[in-house]
Amino acid sequence: MKLSIIIVSYNESRFLEKAVGSCLDQDYDDYEIIIGDDGSDDGSVDIIKRYAETNNIKYFVMERNAKYYIPSIRVSDIIKRALEIADGQYVCVLSGDDFFVDMGRFREHTEFLDTHSAYSAVYSKYEEYHEKSRRSIAAGSYCNWRSLFWSGMYAHISCFTFRKKIYEDNQLLDKMCDDTGLTYSIAIAGKWHTLPSVTMAYRQRDGSIMHKADKLELSIIELMLLQDVLNKKKMISGSLSRYYKPLSYCRKRRTHLKEEKYHKYIEACNGYDNNILKEIIDSEKKIKPKLKINGLQIISLLCYLFYGFFRKAYKLIDHR
Known part of the structure; x- marks a missing residue:
C-alpha cells in the first residue's frame, strides 16, 4: 500500500x-x-x-x-x-x-x-x-x-x-x-x-472547539506540547522561540490557571516530568521566561511579526 x-x-x-x-x-x-x-x-x-x-x-x-x-x-x-x-x-x-x-x-x-x-x-x-x-x-x-x-x-x-x-x-x-x-x-x-x-x-466553523477556546487555553495546549517535547528529549535550539510567547502569557495569568475550566489541563499534565503548568501555578513571584535567544530565534520572531502584519493587511484589503 x-x-x-x-x-x-x-x-x-x-x-x-x-x-x-x-x-x-x-x-x-x-x-x-x-x-x-x-x-x-x-x-x-x-x-x-x-x-x-x-x-x-x-x-x-x-x-x-x-x-x-x-x-x-x-x-x-x-x-x-x-x-x-x-x-x-x-x-x-x-x-x-x-x-x-x-x-x-x-x-x-x-x-x-x-x-x-x-x-x-x-x-x-x-x-x-x-x-x-x-x-x-x-x-x-x-x-x-x-x-x-x-x-x-x-x-x-x-x-x-x-x-x-x-x-x-x-x-x-x-x-x-x-x-x-x-x-x-x-x-x-x-x-x-x-x-x-x-x-x-x-x-471554518464559528462553533468549533478551537474557535471557542480562549487564548489562555491555547497557550496551555502549547505548554502541554512543550512538556511532551522535553520528556521526549526532542527540543532543538530553534524551537525555543515557539514557546516564549505562551510561557510569558501563562505566567502573567498564572492565577487564572486555578479556575475550574482549566483543571482538566492541569490533571492531564500531572504524573509526567517537566510539569511546566504546575511550576507556573506554584511560583510565588512574577518570573520572566528564562530563554536564551540566539540569532535564529530573533529571525524567527521577526518573521512571525511580519507574517502577522501582512496577514492583517491582506484581510483589510480583502474585506474592502
Missing part, C-alpha cells in the same frame, strides 16, 4: 460524505482510508459503516468514558491508533469536516516523496472554506521558511503527506499527536517541501 488517509471524525454527519468523497474521487488508486471516530452520537458512525461496506475503508470508534475531555489529546489518541493499523508507506490526515479540492493531490504528493528521499514530508496550500464564501490563502508558501513554524505560525496538518517511517522510528511525541504536535514531529524528522498547488479546503 502506498498511501494511508486517516480521517478524524466527531459528530461530522453533515460533512463526512464530502470528506470521504473527496478521497474516493482522486485520480489515484493505491491507497486506503482509515476513519477514527471519537464516539459520535449524531449518526456519523452509521455513515462510516455504510461507506466501509463497499469501499477500502477501515474504521474504529473510540469510547467516550474519559474522566476529563481534552480535544487535542483525544485527536492524538485517534491518530496514533490509526497509525498502528495503517499499511501505507505514506500518510496524510484529514479532519471529518474538511475535504480535498485537488483530485490529483494523492498522486502529486506520493510522486514527490517517491523521487525525493531526502524529504520527510511534502506540503501544499489550503483554502479557507466558509458557508457563504470561499477564499484561498497562501499559507503554504510561508512554510518553506521553517523558522516561521518555530515562531508560532500554524501549519495545517491536512496539507501534509509524510512518511510513515517517522512513526515507525518512534519519532512522534508521546502524548501530543494533534495538528501542532504532529507537525512538530514532522519538522524535526527532516525537511519538508512546499508544492504551489491548493489541494485542501479547511472548513
Whole structure:
C-alpha cells in the first residue's frame, strides 16, 4: 500500500460524505482510508459503516468514558491508533469536516516523496472554506521558511503527506499527536517541501472547539506540547522561540490557571516530568521566561511579526 488517509471524525454527519468523497474521487488508486471516530452520537458512525461496506475503508470508534475531555489529546489518541493499523508507506490526515479540492493531490504528493528521499514530508496550500464564501490563502508558501513554524505560525496538518517511517522510528511525541504536535514531529524528522498547488479546503466553523477556546487555553495546549517535547528529549535550539510567547502569557495569568475550566489541563499534565503548568501555578513571584535567544530565534520572531502584519493587511484589503 502506498498511501494511508486517516480521517478524524466527531459528530461530522453533515460533512463526512464530502470528506470521504473527496478521497474516493482522486485520480489515484493505491491507497486506503482509515476513519477514527471519537464516539459520535449524531449518526456519523452509521455513515462510516455504510461507506466501509463497499469501499477500502477501515474504521474504529473510540469510547467516550474519559474522566476529563481534552480535544487535542483525544485527536492524538485517534491518530496514533490509526497509525498502528495503517499499511501505507505514506500518510496524510484529514479532519471529518474538511475535504480535498485537488483530485490529483494523492498522486502529486506520493510522486514527490517517491523521487525525493531526502524529504520527510511534502506540503501544499489550503483554502479557507466558509458557508457563504470561499477564499484561498497562501499559507503554504510561508512554510518553506521553517523558522516561521518555530515562531508560532500554524501549519495545517491536512496539507501534509509524510512518511510513515517517522512513526515507525518512534519519532512522534508521546502524548501530543494533534495538528501542532504532529507537525512538530514532522519538522524535526527532516525537511519538508512546499508544492504551489491548493489541494485542501479547511472548513471554518464559528462553533468549533478551537474557535471557542480562549487564548489562555491555547497557550496551555502549547505548554502541554512543550512538556511532551522535553520528556521526549526532542527540543532543538530553534524551537525555543515557539514557546516564549505562551510561557510569558501563562505566567502573567498564572492565577487564572486555578479556575475550574482549566483543571482538566492541569490533571492531564500531572504524573509526567517537566510539569511546566504546575511550576507556573506554584511560583510565588512574577518570573520572566528564562530563554536564551540566539540569532535564529530573533529571525524567527521577526518573521512571525511580519507574517502577522501582512496577514492583517491582506484581510483589510480583502474585506474592502
